[in-house]
Amino acid sequence: MNKLASRIFSAIVKNQKQGIYSHDFFRYSFKIKNVYHPSLFFQKLEDLKFLAVVKLSNMLQQRSINTSSDDDGNKEKSKPPVLMNFVPVMRPEIFLSLRNWILAKFIIQPYLDKDFSLKEFTDGSKQALVIVSSYLSQGDFQSLEGLVAADAIAEIKRNYSSLNIKERQDLLTKFNDILITFPYQVGIIFDDDNQKRFAEITVVYHIIKNLEDMKMQSKVNSEAVKEDIKICNYRFIREYTKGVESDWTINRLGHFKLCHFEE
Numbered sequence: 001m002n003k004l005a006s007r008i009f010s011a012i013v014k015n016q017k018q019g020i021y022s023h024d025f026f027r028y029s030f031k032i033k034n035v036y037h038p039s040l041f042f043q044k045l046e047d048l049k050f051l052a053v054v055k056l057s058n059m060l061q062q063r064s065i066n067t068s069s070d071d072d073g074n075k076e077k078s079k080p081p082v083l084m085n086f087v088p089v090m091r092p093e094i095f096l097s098l099r100n101w102i103l104a105k106f107i108i109q110p111y112l113d114k115d116f117s118l119k120e121f122t123d124g125s126k127q128a129l130v131i132v133s134s135y136l137s138q139g140d141f142q143s144l145e146g147l148v149a150a151d152a153i154a155e156i157k158r159n160y161s162s163l164n165i166k167e168r169q170d171l172l173t174k175f176n177d178i179l180i181t182f183p184y185q186v187g188i189i190f191d192d193d194n195q196k197r198f199a200e201i202t203v204v205y206h207i208i209k210n211l212e213d214m215k216m217q218s219k220v221n222s223e224a225v226k227e228d229i230k231i232c233n234y235r236f237i238r239e240y241t242k243g244v245e246s247d248w249t250i251n252r253l254g255h256f257k258l259c260h261f262e263e
Contacts (some may be wrong), residue, residue, distance in 0.1 A: 024119055041071035079260050081162035083136070083171075084155050088233050088256045089184050089204055100186040108199055112240040118201075120234075122183050125203045127235055130175050132250065149251040156253075171255050173207055173232065179220075180206035184233075197240045200251075205232040206258075229258040232234075 097119040104118040128147070135143045139160060144153050160168075182204055207230040214220050235252040 026060050067100055072165055080167060080257070081159060082153065082254055082256070083159050083163075084252055084254055085159075086233075086252060086254065088231055089202070090231055091256065092182050092184060092204075096185050099181055100178065103186045103188055108186075112197065112199060118183055118186070121201065122203055125201075125234065125236065126175060126181055126205070128203055128230060128236075128248075129178070129203075130171055132234075132253065133171050133232075133255070134171040136255075137168055137170075139168065141178055148248060148253070149249055152251050152253065170230070173205075173230070173255075177207050177209055177211045178205055179208050179211055179229075180204075195241065198236045198237055199240055200235060202233060202235040202252075205234070206230075207232060231256045231258050 027133045036139055081092040089247060095112070100118065104116065108116045132144065132147055135141070135147075136156070141153055141157055144156075148156075183201055184204045185202045187200040187202075189196075191201060208229070209222065209228060211220070214225055219225050233252070233254045233256075234250055237251045238248045
């Protein structure tokens with residue numbers, strides 16, 4: 001990994017000289033009044049390492065987008081109303097999974113949150129799903145404040161009226177009904193102008209109603225159960241700007257039926 005980081009660093013420096021990247025990696029001079037400052041040099045070196053890993057992860061993300069472009073040709077289906085308007089994701093992708101590991105291991109842990117664990121975050125996010133889905137099923141938007149971003153709540157409110165009673169009740173998700181949970185995408189948002197930094201994680205959940213009963217009856221893999229599998233996408237965001245105290249909040253969410261998006 002050290003050799004890889006060295007190659008990335010060299011490539012960035014070379015491309016910066018050629019004007020390829022728009023990031024001003026050397027915005028601040030290493031010298032003030034012709035006096036050399038080693039601490040400033042090493043600070044900029046850390047910034048370069050940070051951006052190098054982000055650049056590598058973005059390359060992997062682009063590769064994932066390119067390899068999954070064939071899915072765009074699927075036939076449109078009649079879909080029920082949604083809480084927020086976006087295309088849901090159903091399954092993990094290998095290149096994004098590799099990118100997620102790189103960002104968690106080489107960006108979030110060393111630079112943003114030394115105690116961060118992607119696995120622990122993913123496990124803990126199940127509780128957020130259970131709590132938020134309970135409020136959604138009741139139409140209790142006031143209780144969502146502080147858990148869900150304000151603009152997301154506003155969009156959910158606009159679309160909520162188009163759901164019938166059963167669709168609203170189906171939003172409720174019980175912890176024991178969660179079959180599969182995985183982080184689909186980890187993102188780092190770095191605003192070079194004001195030095196703001198954010199981490200963003202999209203988590204996907206597969207839910208089967210009355211999962212324990214289905215397991216006891218060996219019906220988990222039956223066609224009838226597959227037709228009723230629910231998919232939830234929750235995107236979490238947290239600001240990691242120096243001097244800013246922030247918690248994880250949800251800025252995008254959706255509840256879908258797998259059968260509405262797959263043949």
